[in-house]
Amino acid sequence: AQSVAQPEDQVNVAEGNPLTVKCTYSVSGNPYLFWYVQYPNRGLQFLLKYITGDNLVKGSYGFEAEFNKSQTSFHLKKPSALVSDSALYFCAVRAYYGNNRLAFGKGNQVVVIP
Amino acid sequence: NAGVTQTPKFQVLKTGQSMTLQCAQDMNHEYMSWYRQDPGMGLRLIHYSVGAGITDQGEVPNGYNVSRSTTEDFPLRLLSAAPSQTSVYFCASSSLPGTGGFKAGELFFGEGSRLTVL
Numbered sequence: 001a002q003s004v005a006q007p008e009d010q011v012n013v014a015e016g017n018p019l020t021v022k023c024t025y026s027v028s029g030n031p032y033l034f035w036y037v038q039y040p041n042r043g044l045q046f047l048l049k050y051i052t053g054d055n056l057v058k059g060s061y062g063f064e065a066e067f068n069k070s071q072t073s074f075h076l077k078k079p080s081a082l083v084s085d086s087a088l089y090f091c092a093v094r095a096y097y098g099n100n101r102l103a104f105g106k107g108n109q110v111v112v113i114p
Numbered sequence: 115n116a117g118v119t120q121t122p123k124f125q126v127l128k129t130g131q132s133m134t135l136q137c138a139q140d141m142n143h144e145y146m147s148w149y150r151q152d153p154g155m156g157l158r159l160i161h162y163s164v165g166a167g168i169t170d171q172g173e174v175p176n177g178y179n180v181s182r183s184t185t186e187d188f189p190l191r192l193l194s195a196a197p198s199q200t201s202v203y204f205c206a207s208s209s210l211p212g213t214g215g216f217k218a219g220e221l222f223f224g225e226g227s228r229l230t231v232l
Contacts, residue, residue, distance in 0.1 A: 106156035
């Protein structure tokens, strides 16, 4: 079964500094990979996804993520963090073929310090 | 465009009561799913469906039932509520991988239903 690990509970970063949120995954075959963001008392919003093609994927709000097949990682990055980026971030994976389950990590709380 | 609509947004139940969380989507998505979100646990899949008449269990199905009689609706039933079912529940839908063009596989979430079982 597919699974995701997000090793850090919370990521603190100063405003204007680069932001990285780590994600590693496990899945049979080729993966669909996703990042979602959740603001307080809201549902999850899609940020970006990787299916095939370029390993560097660009998404909403200036975020990007790099797919690394050999390390089974899909880290989320932003060159310059904003206070408004403070939120809960989830990485998710589903198999390209198979049971269609989308498995989520436990989430990372990002705190951007002014 | 309504997207995914969940009702109710808040509910308080007593132990042993039953209830149904409603979920409807207007995007003609084949795939629908229910997750529960608990602090430190992330989102855990309860049940999912890949089309009308087809449902399957996720990671934490015990105590919950689902049905999918139409493409649009995917209700979640709590048969006999327990305090351990206190959680925030999210419904989400997507087109299936390989279909739906550019947005294939991307989950669209409802705003959540906060359930407290006393």
